[in-house]
Amino acid sequence: MSAGSHISSPIPARIVIAVSAWISAAVVLSIFLFLAWFCRPLLDTTVLSSLLSWDWRPFQGDFGILSMLTGSLLLASSSMLLAFPVGMGICCFVHGVGPPGPARLVLWTIKLMTSVPTVVYGFVAVFVLVPLLRDVFREGSGFSLLAAILGLAVLVLPTVVLMLHSQFLTIEPQVRLTAAALGMAPSQKLLHLVIPASGRGFLAAAILGLGRALGDTMIPLMLAGNAAQLPGSVFDSIRTMTAHIALVVATDSRSLAYLSLFACGLLLFMTTALINLGLRMLAGNRENGS
Amino acid sequence: MTAAVSIKNLRVTFNGAAVLEDITCKTRCGELTVIVGRSGSGKSTLLRAVNRLNECFPGCSTTGVVRLSLHDGQLAVYADGTCPERLRGRVGMVFQSPNVLPLSIERNMLLPQRLVRGITGRAAEEIMRRMLRRVGLFDEVCDRMDAQAATLSGGQQQRLCLARALALEPEVLLLDEPTASVDYQSARRIEDLLLSLKDELSLLVVSHSLPQTRRLADRVLLIREGRLTGQWHRGQANADAAFEKMLSTTF
Numbered sequence: 181m182s183a184g185s186h187i188s189s190p191i192p193a194r195i196v197i198a199v200s201a202w203i204s205a206a207v208v209l210s211i212f213l214f215l216a217w218f219c220r221p222l223l224d225t226t227v228l229s230s231l232l233s234w235d236w237r238p239f240q241g242d243f244g245i246l247s248m249l250t251g252s253l254l255l256a257s258s259s260m261l262l263a264f265p266v267g268m269g270i271c272c273f274v275h276g277v278g279p280p281g282p283a284r285l286v287l288w289t290i291k292l293m294t295s296v297p298t299v300v301y302g303f304v305a306v307f308v309l310v311p312l313l314r315d316v317f318r319e320g321s322g323f324s325l326l327a328a329i330l331g332l333a334v335l336v337l338p339t340v341v342l343m344l345h346s347q348f349l350t351i352e353p354q355v356r357l358t359a360a361a362l363g364m365a366p367s368q369k370l371l372h373l374v375i376p377a378s379g380r381g382f383l384a385a386a387i388l389g390l391g392r393a394l395g396d397t398m399i400p401l402m403l404a405g406n407a408a409q410l411p412g413s414v415f416d417s418i419r420t421m422t423a424h425i426a427l428v429v430a431t432d433s434r435s436l437a438y439l440s441l442f443a444c445g446l447l448l449f450m451t452t453a454l455i456n457l458g459l460r461m462l463a464g465n466r467e468n469g470s
Numbered sequence: 471m472t473a474a475v476s477i478k479n480l481r482v483t484f485n486g487a488a489v490l491e492d493i494t495c496k497t498r499c500g501e502l503t504v505i506v507g508r509s510g511s512g513k514s515t516l517l518r519a520v521n522r523l524n525e526c527f528p529g530c531s532t533t534g535v536v537r538l539s540l541h542d543g544q545l546a547v548y549a550d551g552t553c554p555e556r557l558r559g560r561v562g563m564v565f566q567s568p569n570v571l572p573l574s575i576e577r578n579m580l581l582p583q584r585l586v587r588g589i590t591g592r593a594a595e596e597i598m599r600r601m602l603r604r605v606g607l608f609d610e611v612c613d614r615m616d617a618q619a620a621t622l623s624g625g626q627q628q629r630l631c632l633a634r635a636l637a638l639e640p641e642v643l644l645l646d647e648p649t650a651s652v653d654y655q656s657a658r659r660i661e662d663l664l665l666s667l668k669d670e671l672s673l674l675v676v677s678h679s680l681p682q683t684r685r686l687a688d689r690v691l692l693i694r695e696g697r698l699t700g701q702w703h704r705g706q707a708n709a710d711a712a713f714e715k716m717l718s719t720t721f
């Protein structure tokens with residue numbers, strides 16, 4: 181095992197990588213410019229104050245999208261709060277806490293989950309999860325924040341698990357023999373050596389997981405009930421910005437309603453970027469601090 | 471006198487290729503055994519057969535019997551009921567190349583004590599300081615115990631690994647070229663330490679140096695291409711001549 185045997189990549193490969201990096205950056209920038217361009221009418225203060233309000237009643241001329249913003253943030257953060265610890269537990273199970281046979285099976289299942297289309301999760305949830313919630317809690321129709329949280333948690337779980345898994349895979353071989361020779365159990369090695377050294381993996385899992393949860397459309401559209409309101413409990417219906425865009429695009433509507441789509445798009449874009457930056461800064465501070 | 475380590479018909483294969491074959495030998499308590507042989511002959515594999523570390527490599531299979539005599543009786547290393555973690559907690563090992571954990575110097579010493587032996591706090595720190603002094607590292611690191619262990623020099627890391635193994639108070643200690651990356655002074659110091667440890671625990675040491683083998687060994691095992699081709703013992707008839715004869719072809 182020779183550490184750090186880097187083979188310098190040949191020039192063509194480097195050019196290909198550089199070109200694709202620039203193309204991706206250009207695409208992201210142009211999406212942002214495109215959104216900003218279509219959001220120009222927002223600069224008008226009456227339009228802006230109309231959009232930045234809590235009520236969505238298009239037929240009475242209220243086009244507020246704040247409840248959708250809240251819905252998106254609430255749903256994404258709750259489902260991540262659920263998926264993150266569960267994903268971490270699964271990853272620990274796969275890496276030595278569980279017996280090897282079931283561990284392989286679990287990992288295989290998680291990998292399989294990434295290839296299941298979102299709409300399938302939504303479909304199954306509509307026919308299994310929603311009736312179950314309705315019968316168990318006897319509150320409303322079952323199409324609720326809770327249903328969407330559970331559905332979305334399942335959706336982002338593989339992202340969390342696989343990001344952590346790949347980080348564990350780079351750390352674990354470095355300490356495997358030493359930990360074994362000292363008489364540490366696999367679970368001790370994981371808890372005291374691998375996890376503390378996996379900060380980057382946790383950061384990546386959080387950023388990608390939150391991005392996925394915030395951006396997903398199908399699950400909230402199919403499970404959350406889509407009432408544009410502030411939920412009083414997890415059994416209430418909510419509408420996310422993504423579901424809002426899908427709904428309004430699909431139905432013919434008036435101009436300010438259409439404008440609200442671009443506002444939602446811009447907000448989604450900025451929220452994701454802010455979360456990304458914020459978590460990176462948090463991690464940076466922690467690394468400097470310790 | 472009982473055998474400290476007794477090996478019978480040991481055979482180790484990696485992916486079907488035999489690396490050790492038909493190894494049968496015994497070492498006695500209170501003796502220091504040195505294993506010698508050419509590079510690639512299987513010395514490290516023999517050491518790792520004693521603490522079952524070969525199992526951590528893919529494609530390894532081991533047959534034969536290895537018995538250790540510990541304070542509370544005999545332990546059959548490869549018996550079904552033997553837990554590898556518990557075994558390795560009692561059989562210390564220092565690797566050929568230093569293998570510090572990606573932690574601070576202090577944590578390298580304290581974490582294994584806590585996890586493997588349940589010793590924490592002042593007691594653990596006391597053991598840490600004593601062992602660092604024993605390997606002659608304390609003065610060099612006492613003012614930077616919080617620094618990453620990887621920032622130490624190779625020889626310092628090697629001594630840290632030895633101190634870390636000793637802190638677990640093993641009953642058998644396996645040392646794979648413990649003086650490979652340290653200077654002459656430190657090497658002599660480690661040799662003296664090993665000689666002083668003989669009464670407390672059983673030592674198996676791989677060495678590449680003839681003078682070192684001469685200074686340390688009560689018993690020598692010569693490995694050639696995976697087989698035990700020579701044994702020497704300090705108490706045997708014409709010991710000096712036999713030593714020269716056996717090792718003249720090795721070094």
Ligand SMILES: Nc1ncnc2c1ncn2[C@@H]1O[C@H](COP(=O)(O)OP(=O)(O)OP(=O)(O)O)[C@@H](O)[C@H]1O
Pocket residue numbers: 484489507508509510511512513514515516527528566
């Ligand atoms: N994990 C492994 N997988 C496959 N082959 C192995 C493995 N470990 C050792 N071997 C093989 O076993 C043989 C003996 O290796 P070993 O490391 O025991 O030699 P050694 O006597 O310690 O050599 P050196 O003096 O160079 O350290 C070598 O041919 C090596 O290729």
Ligand SMILES: [Mg+2]
Pocket residue numbers: 513514515566646
């Ligand atoms: Mg070796």
